[in-house]
Amino acid sequence: MYRSIIASGLAALLLLPAAGVLAKPGKELPPGLQKKAERGGELPPGWQKKLEVGTVLDHDIYRHGVIVKPVDKHGIVTISIEGELIRLMHHSREIVEILRSH
Secondary structure (H helix, E strand, O other), rough: OHHHHHHHHHHHHHHHHHHHHOOOOOOOOOHHHHHHOOOOOOOOOHHHOOOOOOOOHHHHHHHHEEEEEEEEOOOOEEEEOEEEEEEOOOOOOEEEEEEEEE
């Protein structure tokens, strides 16, 4: 009896992380793009046109990035997103500089 209770409790705990994966992220992207980002697909070519110094980088686009230079003493991080190098404020995701563009 105790084994079945423990086993069912363990099974419930193992399913908890999966529930977080199914939760919808913030509505920063259009629905079709959001679904594509959730599936881990590449972002469409048009997203680069929205990159502009002084704007805030969408969280879903930021998640596709790879940190190439960690946060410095000024709070700036450099990330690479599909070939774009972008420097931005770590906490606010405000774009400070776009270093390389296709």
